[in-house]
Amino acid sequence: MKERGILYGVGVGPGDPELMTYKAIKTIEDCEIIAVPNVNREKSVSYRIAAGIIHDIDKKICIDLGTPMTKDKEVLNLAYEKAASRIAGYLAEGKSIAYLTLGDPCVYSTYMYIERKVRSLGYETRIINGIPSFCAAASRMNESLADRNEQIHIIPSSYDIEQALEFPGTKVFMKAGKKLADVKAMLIKKGITDCYMIENCGMPDEKIYSGADKIPENAGYYSIIIIRH
Numbered sequence: 001m002k003e004r005g006i007l008y009g010v011g012v013g014p015g016d017p018e019l020m021t022y023k024a025i026k027t028i029e030d031c032e033i034i035a036v037p038n039v040n041r042e043k044s045v046s047y048r049i050a051a052g053i054i055h056d057i058d059k060k061i062c063i064d065l066g067t068p069m070t071k072d073k074e075v076l077n078l079a080y081e082k083a084a085s086r087i088a089g090y091l092a093e094g095k096s097i098a099y100l101t102l103g104d105p106c107v108y109s110t111y112m113y114i115e116r117k118v119r120s121l122g123y124e125t126r127i128i129n130g131i132p133s134f135c136a137a138a139s140r141m142n143e144s145l146a147d148r149n150e151q152i153h154i155i156p157s158s159y160d161i162e163q164a165l166e167f168p169g170t171k172v173f174m175k176a177g178k179k180l181a182d183v184k185a186m187l188i189k190k191g192i193t194d195c196y197m198i199e200n201c202g203m204p205d206e207k208i209y210s211g212a213d214k215i216p217e218n219a220g221y222y223s224i225i226i227i228r229h
Contacts, residue, residue, distance in 0.1 A: 005032075005096040007087055007118050009105035011130015013045075014222075015202020017052035019136065024128050028054055031098040033090055035063040037110050045203075045222070046100035063087070063097070067110055076113070084117035091123045102222075103133040108156060108174055134172045137198040137224045140208065145170050145226070161186050165227070173225040180217050183225055187212035195227040 008031065010024050028034065028050060034057065036044035041062045051057050065083040068075055087097055101111045105127050115125050134154065138145045146152045151169030157176045161183055164171055176183055176197070187195060192212060199207040199219045209215050215225065 003094055004123060005091040005094050007091060007115065007123060007125045008096065008098045008128055009109070009111040009115055009125070010098045010100055010128045011104045012100050012102065013049040013202060014103045014131060014133040014136050015049065015200065015206065016136075017049050019131050019202065020050070020053060021128070021130065024130060025054060027128050028057065028098045028100070031060070031096045033061045033063060033095050033097045035065050035087065035097050035099040037065055037067065037099075037101070039066040040064050044100065046102045049102070050100055063090070065099070065114065080113045080117055083114045084121065087114070087118050088121050088123060091118070101130065103136075104130045107132050107154070133201055133222070134174070134224055134226065137201045137226060140198060140201060140206075141196055141210075141226075143196075143226070143228070145172075165190060165192070171225075171227040173227075175221055175223065176225050177219045177221045177223040180215060180219055180223065180225075184212060184215045184217060187215070187227070192227060195225060197223060197225045199223045 008027050010027055012020050012024060036047045038044040041047040063086060067079045070076065090097055099111050101109045105111045119125050134145070146169060153164065153167045153169065153171050155164045155171060155173050157173060157179045161179065165186060173183060195212055197209045197215045200222050201224065
């Protein structure tokens with residue numbers, strides 16, 4: 001009986017191909033198949049990053065595993081089950097798959113939902129860590145995320161903004177694009193000035209804004225706000 005393949009969740013970037021780890025590059029090179037969280041590889045940010053450093057990646061079979069942009073859990077769960085089923089078909093044939101995720105697979109990644117379902121079907125999965133986007137953003141600003149005994153709070157954009165701002169230490173708002181106007185207004189209202197935002201960190205169209213008054217009211221999906229307060 002042919003040995004089953006392995007599903008790898010591979011962190012790439014964020015943004016800059018040179019930030020990919022050697023282990024991530026080698027894993028992608030060794031896998032017969034790649035998977036991307038989009039309708040095709042051309043529209044996948046994680047694929048474009050990996051393609052900047054991995055030779056002949058375009059010759060690999062690519063599974064497009066885009067999921068609908070909805071908060072409906074039933075619709076999403078069905079999409080995850082379909083993705084897991086497609087992946088399992090290749091793993092059963094002995095082919096290993098590298099699922100490309102932006103940043104680190106362990107942080108707000110669609111991959112984890114699919115990975116759990118693949119694992120429940122009896123297949124082996126492994127995670128290849130990447131650099132989290134908020135760490136890359138802090139390094140671009142030459143800033144520390146926390147000193148000594150300070151706390152760090154990683155907050156999804158759907159969380160209550162005013163409540164989150166009461167947390168001690170550093171606050172990181174992930175994927176804040178849709179709520180920028182609300183976040184900006186709250187920061188100005190509370191007189192918080194020690195903050196910055198990075199849009200598309202490490203990418204050619206990267207933009208950096210320092211100070212609450214400089215933060216725009218509209219920006220792309222890959223926007224991170226870091227508040228040191």
